[in-house]
Amino acid sequence: MTAQPPEPSPRPAPSGELRASHDDREAVVEQLRDAAAEGRIGLDELDSRLEQALKSRTYGELAALTADLPRPPSPEDRPPLVVKGGMLGASLGPGRWEVPRRVVAYGGVGGVKIDFTRVECRLPEVAVEAHGEISGVTVVIPDGWAADAGGVEPGVGGLKDETTPDRLPGTPLIRLTGSGGPGGGVVVRHPNHRERRKLHGNPSQR
Structure with a gap:
């Protein structure tokens, strides 16, 4: 019996033909609104493009609406966010703040606290370079997030991973x-009892 040749594999769909999600459409809407605020497109054109964005089904249809606009900066493009404790200390959060790909913290004399509990972050990984110095650096992450502290040299001040x-x-x-x-x-660590009470007491700020 003559062997039959294998059937060809289905051709992968070009990226432009892939279906877009609600988040993809919302990202384009925000980019269009920013472009209008910067004077790149007029209000009438903005309305037209917004209507098309909300009806778009694929990445290709969305890309056509922003092809003549500058690409918005992504978290990967931004420089590291540097936080210094100094004499009085410094705190990043709680509250909503834009998370970059990398954060650098120097505890100084007053210490630094970085609180991620109320942020929205789509990055798969965030690098935090923490130098405890005199008063230390505390990083608070929400339940369900994980941390890898294997790259921290404990030194005299030590390392506590309570996640x-x-x-x-x-x-x-x-x-x-x-x-x-x-x-x-x-x-x-994850939020302590006092921080959890504040989170539950201010649900609108989560």
Whole structure:
């Protein structure tokens, strides 16, 4: 019996033919609104493009609406966010703030606290370089997020990883590097009881 040749594999769909999600359409809507605010497109054209964006089904249809606009900066394009404790200390959060791909924290004399509990982050991974120095650096992550503190040199100040390994799908991994320093060290944890009370008491700010 003559062997039959294998059937050809289905041709993969070009990226422009892939179906777009609600988030993809919303991202284009925001880009169009920003372009109008910058004077790149007029209000009538904005209305027309917004209507088309909301009706678009594929990446290709969405791309055509922004092809003549500058690409918006992504978190990967942004420089590291540097936080210095100084003499009085510094805090990043709680509250909504735009998470870059990399954060660098220096505890200084006053210490630094980085609180991710109310942020929205679509990055698969965020690098946090923490240097405890005198008063330390504390990193607070929501339940369901995970941290990898294997890149931190404990030093005299030490390292405390009080997080759970139960990472939910779609949440970022916080990858820590740096050093504990001579003082407060580096702490990464989930919210404590006081912080949880504040979260539940202000649900609109989550």
